[in-house]
Amino acid sequence: MRRILDIIKKRTGSQAKSTIPFRLNLLFFIVFVLFAMLVAQLAYLQIVYGGKFEAEVDRTDKTVMTGSVPRGMIYDSKGRLLVGNSTHNAITYTKSGSVSSSDIYTIVNRLTKYITVEPSNLTSRDKADYILAAPNKSKQVIKQMPKSYRVDSNGDALSSNKVYANEVKYVEKQGIHLNDKDTQRASLFKTMSSAYSLSTVFLKDKNLSAKEIAQVSEHLTELPGVSIGSNWERDYPQGKSIASIIGGVSTEQQGIPDDELNTMLASGYSRNDRVGTSYLEKSYESILSGTKSQKQVQIGSNNQIKKSTTLYKGQKGGNLNLTIDxxxxxxxxxxxxxxxxxxxxxxxxxxxxxxxxxxxxxxxxxxxxxxxxxxxxxxxxxxxxxxxxxxxxxxxxxxxxxxxxxxxxxxxxxxxxxxxxxxxxxxxxxxxxxxxxxxxxxxxxxxxxxxxxxxxxxxxxxxxxxxxxxxxxxxxxxxxxxxxxxxxxxxxxxxxxxxxxxxxxxxxxxxxxxxxxxxxxxxxxxxxxxxxxxxxxxxxxxxxxxxxxxxxxxxYRLKPYVVQSIQKTKDDGTKGALTSVTKPSVLNKxxxxxxxxxxxxxxxxxxxxxxxxxxxxxxxxxxxxxxxxxxxxxxxxxxxxxxxxxxxxxxxxxxxxxxxxxxxxxxxxxxxxxxxxxxxxxxxxxxxxxxxxxxxxxxxxx
Missing domain, CATH: 3.40.710.10 (DD-peptidase/beta-lactamase superfamily)
Structure with missing residues (x-):
């Protein structure tokens, strides 16, 4: 009997020993299959969709910003400068993607400690916008407003846009009285708020003193988006006797003329770009404007600019040589x-x-x-x-x-x-x-x-x-x-x-x-x-x-012309190689x-x-x-x-x-x-x- 029991124990022990390795092997096999599937899926995503995902990451994290370049010069037939650019220092502001009105309000109030600006023409809405941007001001006004300014006749809450419109209306009814400094701040606030995301606007580009530049430079860390740059305006060293045929250039505030907005936007212009608006400045806009600089900026999780890399420094506009002495x-x-x-x-x-x-x-x-x-x-x-x-x-x-x-x-x-x-x-x-x-x-x-x-x-x-x-x-x-x-x-x-x-x-x-x-x-x-x-x-x-x-x-009926030739501009600002020369054009005999x-x-x-x-x-x-x-x-x-x-x-x-x-x-x-x-x-x-x-x-x- 004992012998029989020993035989049974041997057999059952052998079966138990052989059963455990099989289960472990099965488990290991299942894990292996799952890992293989995971690796295959990762490989599939990497090979098939990798480019798409990388582009998506680049799109959301990196943005290319363009910058203006000096406009081309206009010379007379003897090489005398007729139209040039007078360059001067400027305080600029580049608007980040998620900056709030209260952020801009804070920046403005800090900046006006260091610079003085000429107040612009402000509407009552502009002034109200500035007042409501103060910290907690909007909440205070909402509490003070009549109930009808916050809910409709059914008691349902109004949309945020309607509520804000009523906030402006309420502030205007209460009366707006800004002192000179606050009027300056409201002007800056309007300029900065109206800027497009990641676009650069000029806050002050005339009569900027060395003291103002130094003070702003020292406090740039507390003025996000603000920097020291330069701006230009057309000048006429030989006088303006032919200024009317040369034409005009829009200001940054005027930007692209309405009747050419869509066409110029499709050509790579920004809404606030300065462009030729009449006559030679308009006829030769594509030559005089040059090509914009390009910077790749890296945007952080808070939509603030973290890093900027110059991709292309831009090319100054070409020069026109006129037939007129x-x-x-x-x-x-x-x-x-x-x-x-x-x-x-x-x-x-x-x-x-x-x-x-x-x-x-x-x-x-x-x-x-x-x-x-x-x-x-x-x-x-x-x-x-x-x-x-x-x-x-x-x-x-x-x-x-x-x-x-x-x-x-x-x-x-x-x-x-x-x-x-x-x-x-x-x-x-x-x-x-x-x-x-x-x-x-x-x-x-x-x-x-x-x-x-x-x-x-x-x-x-x-x-x-x-x-x-x-x-x-x-x-x-x-x-x-x-x-x-x-x-x-x-x-x-x-x-x-x-x-x-x-x-x-x-x-x-x-x-x-x-x-x-x-x-x-x-x-x-x-x-x-x-x-x-x-x-x-x-x-x-x-x-x-x-x-x-x-x-x-x-x-021979010849086509009249005033531009004799077009020249490139070298990096040092001097005239470069000729790109075209006007030849006589016979319209009919x-x-x-x-x-x-x-x-x-x-x-x-x-x-x-x-x-x-x-x-x-x-x-x-x-x-x-x-x-x-x-x-x-x-x-x-x-x-x-x-x-x-x-x-x-x-x-x-x-x-x-x-x-x-x-x-x-x-x-x-x-x-x-x-x-x-x-x-x-x-x-x-x-x-x-x-x-x-x-x-x-x-x-x-x-």
């Missing part, structure tokens, strides 16, 4: 002011808009100078207005007759060898006689050259009659082809009259066309005749300059022959150097080298903006187009003195003579 520009402006002052002294500027002049190189289209005076007839005050050359229109009178003659030649109604016409006044029923300025019968007939020399209106009207296939009988209505306006304007357009010139300055307007038909649908035949000698449609002065340049250079052009050139030469009492531009005959010119006089009217319903007084607009030297022109000029009360004085000719004298002397031409 600033010394010549000043002389042109001074000569214009002298002649306009003479007109004022003569008492004929009562209704005058001002006066304008532009000179360009007819071989290239390069603008050599452009100047303007804007006069306010109500106040008599004048201001510089070079932009009036491209954005104001005037009826120019006989100065356009060169285009009329050449248009008639293109139309085939006259030719270089057959262009003599009778010079008899035109009589239409119900209208005053249409004739030239000289007495009827002064000339029995005129050639095209003589018609330009003596400025015959009759000659030009006869050309229009022929182009319109009209049969003229004195004191009878004229029947014309209905396309006469289109025909005359089509020829004018080829020279640049009535179309945009394409000048590289934003804001160019185009000429104004008069009506072709009257109220009952009949063709305005009398107005078609007026159009032929320049007394109907209006043109800009830059159009007139392009027109006379086209005649001077042999029939007028369909005239050299012989046809020579008829008009000789006519304009005769207008200066010809003999006879009625020769029109003789005040220029003493110039050497010789020039050619065409004068213009047009009837105009002054409309009083303060009393538009009153009968407008009749005025005189005088103009002049010219080019020189006659044999090989390198300067073409257009001038206008609008709305004078008398055509006496020949101010455009006297102005042109002074400008040519200065130009020839400066360029060494004899």
């Amino acid at each position: 600033s010394k010549f520009q000043k002389k042109v402006q001074a000569a214009l002011e002298e002649q306009y002052s003479a007109a004022q002294a003569a008492g004929i500027t009562q209704y005058s808009d001002g006066a304008y002049v532009v000179a360009m190189n007819p071989k290239t289209g390069a603008i050599l100078a452009m100047a303007g005076i804007r006069n306010n007839p109500q106040t008599g005050k004048t201001s510089e207005d070079a932009l009036g050359v491209i954005n104001r229109t005037f009826v120019m009178g006989s100065a356009v007759k060169g285009a009329t003659v050449l248009g008639a030649m293109m139309d085939g109604v006259i030719s270089p060898s057959n262009n003599t016409q009778a010079d008899n006044p035109i009589y239409l029923p119900g209208t005053p006689v249409k004739k030239s300025v000289y007495p009827a019968g002064t000339f029995s007939s005129l050639s095209a050259i003589q018609a330009l020399q003596f400025s015959s209106n009759i000659y030009m009207m006869n050309l229009a009659l022929k182009e319109a296939h009209a049969s003229y009988v004195p004191n009878k209505s004229i029947s014309m082809n209905d396309d006469i306006f289109d025909k005359l304007r089509g020829y004018f357009n080829q020279f640049g009259l009535g179309v945009k010139t394409g000048i590289d300055i934003s804001g160019e307007t185009t000429g104004i066309e008069g009506a072709t038909h009257n109220s009952d649908g009949k063709l305005k035949t009398g107005s078609a005749l007026d159009l032929s000698y320049g007394n109907y449609d209006a043109y800009t002065l830059i159009e007139m300059a392009q027109y006379i340049s086209t005649i001077a250079n042999g029939g 007028v369909g005239v022959t050299e012989d046809e052009l020579n008829v008009v050139k000789k006519g304009m030469y005769a207008a200066v150097h010809g003999s006879g009492y009625w020769t029109t531009a003789t005040r220029l005959k003493d110039l050497s080298p010789a020039v050619a010119a065409k004068t213009g006089t047009a009837q105009s009217f002054y409309y009083n903006p303060d009393n538009p319903s009153s009968d407008p007084p009749e005025t005189i607009t005088t103009s002049l187009v010219s080019f020189g030297p006659y044999e090989d022109p390198n300067i073409a000029m257009a001038i206008v003195f609008p709305n004078l009360t008398s055509e006496s004085g020949s101010y455009p000719q006297l102005l042109a003579k002074q400008i040519y004298t200065d130009y020839y002397k400066m360029t060494g031409q004899k």
